[in-house]
Amino acid sequence: MVSITREQIAVLIELQNIDVESTRIQSFLNGIKPKVDQFDMHIKAVEQTIAEKESIISGLKQEYRLRESDTKDNQEKIRRNNEKLVSVKTNKEYHAILKEIEGLHKKNSIIEDEILQKLDFLEKEEKLIVLDKSELEKLKEEAAQEIAVLNEKGDTEREKLKAFLSSREEIEKTMDPEVIKRFKIAREQTHGSAIAAVKNTICQGCNMNIPPQMYNELQRFDKLEFCPRCYRIIYWGE
Numbered sequence: 001m002v003s004i005t006r007e008q009i010a011v012l013i014e015l016q017n018i019d020v021e022s023t024r025i026q027s028f029l030n031g032i033k034p035k036v037d038q039f040d041m042h043i044k045a046v047e048q049t050i051a052e053k054e055s056i057i058s059g060l061k062q063e064y065r066l067r068e069s070d071t072k073d074n075q076e077k078i079r080r081n082n083e084k085l086v087s088v089k090t091n092k093e094y095h096a097i098l099k100e101i102e103g104l105h106k107k108n109s110i111i112e113d114e115i116l117q118k119l120d121f122l123e124k125e126e127k128l129i130v131l132d133k134s135e136l137e138k139l140k141e142e143a144a145q146e147i148a149v150l151n152e153k154g155d156t157e158r159e160k161l162k163a164f165l166s167s168r169e170e171i172e173k174t175m176d177p178e179v180i181k182r183f184k185i186a187r188e189q190t191h192g193s194a195i196a197a198v199k200n201t202i203c204q205g206c207n208m209n210i211p212p213q214m215y216n217e218l219q220r221f222d223k224l225e226f227c228p229r230c231y232r233i234i235y236w237g238e
């Protein structure tokens with residue numbers, strides 16, 4: 001049997017409150033890095049999409065320049081053929097050159113349609129990329145702001161946690177080591193909440209009934225009692 005006083009029970013309740021708050025802070029602190037990583041991943045994904053679109057656009061521009069130089073080559077050929085026309089000797093040769101000129105005009109007209117289509121597409125894509133980039137800037141700004149808030153809160157919470165842990169240590173020193181030992185065992189068994197009030201014969205930790213004799217004994221606040229169901233330290237909480 002471990003004897004106890006009403007004051008010691010009050011201290012155990014305080015310790016438990018510190019534990020609950022410390023756990024909450026710890027889990028908040030643990031959550032900061034994954035949140036920051038998530039922002040980074042989102043930004044990287046958007047940056048990658050933009051880079052892919054830019055590479056498509058630069059490929060299209062290259063194609064466009066090649067096609068444009070094709071039309072210039074064709075125009076040059078047409079010009080030379082026109083010159084030849086002046087000095088041809090036979091009718092057959094004349095028609096052959098005319099046919100070639102006609103073919104070159106047709107080719108150029110097809111290429112020009114193609115170029116126009118590409119230009120149209122390029123123009124649209126470039127407008128979209130400008131939008132994407134401004135969205136990216138917005139995203140980066142928002143992320144930086146939220147991360148700054150998170151980090152700032154993290155610093156405050158870390159200080160709070162430090163204060164809790166040191167006050168916890170001080171409080172423990174004032175207690176009977178045997179009581180603290182039992183408290184810690186109960187905390188491990190119940191994964192966090194080591195002490196529970198009993199109200200109306202019901203343990204507030206597990207919502208089960210306490211045997212009547214134990215319930216009566218609790219009112220004396222003279223020894224540590226444990227809930228027979230959940231193993232928490234229990235106290236008279238009416």
Ligand SMILES: [Zn+2]
Nearest residue numbers: 203206227230
């Ligand atoms: Zn219980």
